[in-house]
Amino acid sequence: MMDMELWQPHQIEQDQCLEAQVGPLQLWLRRSGDEIRIATKHRRDIESLVKAVPLHPAAERKPAGLDWSRWVCGSCDQLLLTPVTPDRPVVVRPEVPLKIPPGREALFFVGVPLWVRITAGDANKVQLCEVPSVTLSNIWFGDPMSGDLCYSLRTRARREFSDSKAEPHRAICPVTIRNAAPMQVDIERFCVHVAHLSIYPGTSRLWTGGVQITFKGEAETSPVEYSEKPPTYEEVDKTLSEPRAPVKKRLLIKSLGNFGYFGGA
Amino acid sequence: MQGMLAIIWSDVFTKNLLGPAIRIAALILIGFPLILTVAAFVGRSTRKKLTPQANMLIRKGIVYFGSILIFLAVLHQSGYKLTALLGAAGIAGIAIGFASQTSVSNIISGLFLISEKPFTVGDIIQVGSTKGTILSIDLLSVKLRTFDNHMIRLPNEMLIKSEVRNITRFPIRRLDIKIGVAYKENVGNVRQVLLDIADKNTFCLDEPEPAVRFVNFGDSALEFLFAVWCVREDYIKLQTKLMQEIKERFDTEGIEIPFPHRTLYAGSVTEPFPIHIVEAQDKQAPERESSKA
Numbered sequence: 001m002m003d004m005e006l007w008q009p010h011q012i013e014q015d016q017c018l019e020a021q022v023g024p025l026q027l028w029l030r031r032s033g034d035e036i037r038i039a040t041k042h043r044r045d046i047e048s049l050v051k052a053v054p055l056h057p058a059a060e061r062k063p064a065g066l067d068w069s070r071w072v073c074g075s076c077d078q079l080l081l082t083p084v085t086p087d088r089p090v091v092v093r094p095e096v097p098l099k100i101p102p103g104r105e106a107l108f109f110v111g112v113p114l115w116v117r118i119t120a121g122d123a124n125k126v127q128l129c130e131v132p133s134v135t136l137s138n139i140w141f142g143d144p145m146s147g148d149l150c151y152s153l154r155t156r157a158r159r160e161f162s163d164s165k166a167e168p169h170r171a172i173c174p175v176t177i178r179n180a181a182p183m184q185v186d187i188e189r190f191c192v193h194v195a196h197l198s199i200y201p202g203t204s205r206l207w208t209g210g211v212q213i214t215f216k217g218e219a220e221t222s223p224v225e226y227s228e229k230p231p232t233y234e235e236v237d238k239t240l241s242e243p244r245a246p247v248k249k250r251l252l253i254k255s256l257g258n259f260g261y262f263g264g265a
Numbered sequence: 266m267q268g269m270l271a272i273i274w275s276d277v278f279t280k281n282l283l284g285p286a287i288r289i290a291a292l293i294l295i296g297f298p299l300i301l302t303v304a305a306f307v308g309r310s311t312r313k314k315l316t317p318q319a320n321m322l323i324r325k326g327i328v329y330f331g332s333i334l335i336f337l338a339v340l341h342q343s344g345y346k347l348t349a350l351l352g353a354a355g356i357a358g359i360a361i362g363f364a365s366q367t368s369v370s371n372i373i374s375g376l377f378l379i380s381e382k383p384f385t386v387g388d389i390i391q392v393g394s395t396k397g398t399i400l401s402i403d404l405l406s407v408k409l410r411t412f413d414n415h416m417i418r419l420p421n422e423m424l425i426k427s428e429v430r431n432i433t434r435f436p437i438r439r440l441d442i443k444i445g446v447a448y449k450e451n452v453g454n455v456r457q458v459l460l461d462i463a464d465k466n467t468f469c470l471d472e473p474e475p476a477v478r479f480v481n482f483g484d485s486a487l488e489f490l491f492a493v494w495c496v497r498e499d500y501i502k503l504q505t506k507l508m509q510e511i512k513e514r515f516d517t518e519g520i521e522i523p524f525p526h527r528t529l530y531a532g533s534v535t536e537p538f539p540i541h542i543v544e545a546q547d548k549q550a551p552e553r554e555s556s557k558a
Contacts, residue, residue: 091472137464139471140494145435149496152471189472 003052004201006168007240009080009122010055012036019058020081022116023169024048025133027081028063029055029118034074036120039066040131052168055079071128076120083114083171083206084130084241085194089150091139092175094157098187100215105178106187109161110153111170112194112208117241133169141191150191161233166205173197173208174231181217195244196226202234285342292338300331317386318379318402367422371405374421378402384431391430392419437470438497440504444511445486447521452479452487458518462510463493468503470494485525 012018017030021043028039092110100106115130139152158164161172173192179185190213197208209227216222226247230236304327311320341347362369379402384390388399390409395417397409407424409417432438446455456477463475473494481488491511495503515522 135467137467137469137471138496140437140473140496144437144473147436149436 005054006052007081007083007201008054009078011077012079013077015061017058017061017063018055018079019053020055021048021051021053022081022083022114023051023133023167025116025131025169027116027118027131028058028066029079030062030068031076034072034076036071036073036076036079036128037068038071038118038129038131039063039068041066042135049167049169050165055081069129071120071126073120073126073128076122076126078120078122080119080125082117082119082241083169083199084117085112085171085197085199085208085244086115086132086136086151087130087195087244089141089148089191089193089195090136090153091141091150091189091191092153092155092157093189094187095154096156098157100177100179100185100187102179102182102184105176107159108157108175108177109159109164110155110157110173110175110192111164111167112153112173112192114169114171114199114206116169141189148191161205168206171199171206171208172202172231172233174210174233176210176212178212178214180214181220183217185215193224193226193245196247198228198230198243199240200230200236201238201240202231202236204234206240207231207234207236285344289339289342292335292342296331296335296338300328300335303331304328316379316382322376322379322404367420368405371421374425375402375404375406377425378407378421383429384434388434389432391432392424392427395419396432433497436497437473437494438500439473439492439494440500440507442491442493442507442511444489444491445483445522446489446515447523448487450487450520454518455487455489455520458514458520459489459491459511462507462514463491466493466503466507466510468495468499468506470496486523 006020006022010018012029012031014031014033017028020027020029024043026041026043030037030039090110090112092108094108098106113132113134113136115132117130118128119125120128136151136153139150141148141150161174173194175190175192177187177190192211194208197211200207200209207230209229210231211227212225214223226243228247230239304324307327308320308324311323315323337347340350384399384402386399386401389396390399395409395411397411397415397417400408400410400416404421406421407419409419411417444459456479459477460475463469464471469475470493475491475493478490478492479487480490493503493507
């Protein structure tokens, strides 16, 4: 199983400063009186993408050059980092659009960047904040009169998850797109409402539940199913975080956008 | 005096006046509270289904209509002939109609605005050169708050007749920036730089995609239209930040934004303009000579 120390609770002493790294996201947490102060920094070097450093005492008690935020949370001597899904839907745009013939389906493995939820306290947990591990750009999914503000994710839309290195700040989301229409469909972008997904630790990386989108034609809405069970591609023995918004039934929402199709059987 | 009191007393307690008096009292004491109760009930029932303005109209309509009915009923119980009253009201109505045609037009325009819903409270609209946030949509007028905190009252009739631009109706907006670059610049490079600026700006949406259009060979510059999209709440922040980024990036890349200029030719491309440089001493000597003269 992957190293879970990053996501375990850690004690923090009075006037102590702890440091952690989740991929490109560096975190500093300092306890001062009844306050917890948090500073973050996003690294740009490629080596940082695979780095997972659990909370540990920082080299400096008061690191300089950082923008600190403060939370008053009483006597909180324990901190917990939890990976959670982004707070908005994610529009996945394959670098090379994919064409799915009628009656066929395609499975993609999408690396969804995660947010890190910082919680303080032991028995009475206080959620302090959620920090994105990467800065994602915004994208509008819909038309100019109505739609949803989403995060944009350019991806290679891998067909095999083992092709990519395990990155601690990403969870792999298996997305199956099934073409139930009588014509071929070009997949240029699809929207995943990640709020309905749980996060699970696998043997080598983090996973989300699976998503199945069924394309029924340009004029029809595509039914979307969000799996409430962990994926079976790696061994999973627990859930790291629950969905932000549980799904109670199949959603009929627009998930495929601006796709092209060719007439014919 | 005592005789008059005796007559009034006996009249009150005979069937001639007692019955109507009781009915009038009942109409007033029961009727008005009943109207207000019905208006409040209807208002509560329709609060979630209708806009606040429509809800207000319905409640006021019930109260005014009910009050007029009670008034006519009281007059009828009092023994007045309503036909004469209606006749007088008709004549008065014509006079009042001429006098209040603007107000009536505003009221009718207000009803159309409420039913058509071209804007709601909180929207930012522009009418002519007036721009502001809608504070309220009333029966006679719409109140705006301008960005420099003035209150402007726009008659509904004016809004029905004019072009009204609702700036915040849709969730996303496009920012258009006209940019002119020197003729010596590489068009492809300029386009690439602008798209890169949009890509790096956090307020720009990836889709709808930013666009750079080469629109004109201007008098002084190559003219481009740079169009980017953002959510409506980020419009001002985007405009400020993007303008600054364009200027800084153009300076870094050495892309010139030229001033308007004119190039003069002497009439023959082979011969330059003759230029005579005037020294300071030469300039002062003619001035002294002219002053002596």
